[in-house]
Amino acid sequence: MVKPMLFALAVLPALALPGLAQEKPELTVYTYDSFAAEWGPGPALRTGFEAQCGCTLSFVTADDAISTLRRVQLEGTTTTADVIVGLDTAVAHEARESGLFVDHGVPAEALVLPEPWTDPLFLPFDYGYFAYVYNTTRTPNPPKSFEELIALPDDFKVVIQDPRASTPGLGHVIWIATAYGERAPEIWAGLAPHILTMTRGWSEAYGLFLDGEADMVLSYTTSPAYHAVSEGDDSYAYAEFAEGHLPQIELAGTLASSDQQDLARQFLAYLVSTEGQAVIPETNWMYPVVPLAALDPAFTAQPQPAKVLSVEEAEIAANSRAWIDTALEALR
The missing domain is CATH 3.40.190.10 (Periplasmic binding protein-like II)
Incomplete structure (x- = not known):
């Protein structure tokens, strides 16, 4: 009877065996098409973040950052987005006035930008x-x-x-x-x-x-x-x-309606970490916000x-x- 018992346990659904399988938490990021494209920074960022978060990172895309913001505005508090990536300083006021975002919670004082950054609501990730x-x-x-x-x-x-x-x-x-x-x-x-x-x-x-x-x-x-x-x-x-x-300073922000607030903060911290920033220059073709020793000289040729x-x-x-x-x- 041992073998039949083992077989029965093997085919039982995961829900019947608490502790043997747990569904990974999912973080949903709204962004623009080229960010999540196979040649953009999204795939490498997803691989790197998932390796350390024990979660699933999903991208939902629109044509442009403005379209991404419009979608979040239309969905309001029912949005499935946890994070939005790709806003910029030109639309930050509109995003701020929507009331849909909460403070990102990531230290930004040491980031290298054209001007000092003190905004607690949106986090810069390139420029x-x-x-x-x-x-x-x-x-x-x-x-x-x-x-x-x-x-x-x-x-x-x-x-x-x-x-x-x-x-x-x-x-x-x-x-x-x-x-x-x-x-x-x-x-x-x-x-x-x-x-x-x-x-x-x-x-x-x-x-x-x-x-x-x-x-x-x-x-x-x-x-x-x-x-x-x-x-x-x-x-x-x-x-x-x-x-x-x-x-143009590109920004990321966390949605107030997200039920993954801690995971969102972890992702934003990863986005501006040395590992995350190393992905940005040669996929999003912008300047990084942290010093990178391996930055290609083409970025400083002019x-x-x-x-x-x-x-x-x-x-x-x-x-x-x-x-x-x-x-x-x-x-x-």
Whole structure:
């Protein structure tokens, strides 16, 4: 009777044998498509975190960080998200006003950023600067300011992104408003003849640029590092503008409705750990927020902008709608 008894125990469901099997806790992270893509940081971060948390990490994606925020806003307290990854400083005020987030609980004082970070609600995990990227073989003498760009013949074309749907598109609008203030409508009017098109997202815009449809594309100061590291092509650079450049700081936050608050904090701590940050530069193609000894020299081949612009969150909250309308009116 021993063997039949052992067989019976073996086929009993796990629920009938407490302690022999336990369901792993699951952490659900809302993010944008490229973050969770096979070439993005998501897979490696999931592998590294799951190895130490005894949990399952799941990504739920949307086209863009703005779309991700919209989804959480629509779902409200019924959202299945525990963490959102990929907000940025341009939409932080809107996320904050939603009341859906709680303090992240991770020390951030030692993080390396364009400006000191004191916000307890959102945790920075990478950053870059908005910039126009060009190919040095096709454009050996790029403009060195918005005004130089405007002064070029109308057949010099750039591709930008829609500020209503794209975080770089929104950052572009804030960049011009911050650099030029009341002169922003004049700058937009001057840019209009040079804008080949305004795409919904970054990927479409960058693809048009790579296809030779435009001379420059709105992107990041880190984009040339991608070409140098992944393609062995060092012919790409960003045009440093005399007006200065606006940083984009990407953020993560914990949902107040999550029933995995401790696990969420552990994940955010892992995201800004040396191990987690080592994944970021060559998958998300942004600067890390902790010093990395193994950072590829391509990220420092062209220095970060000499002049860094800054704008208060309250100013973005008060004016972003009007700044967007100014840009769209000039492009009609």
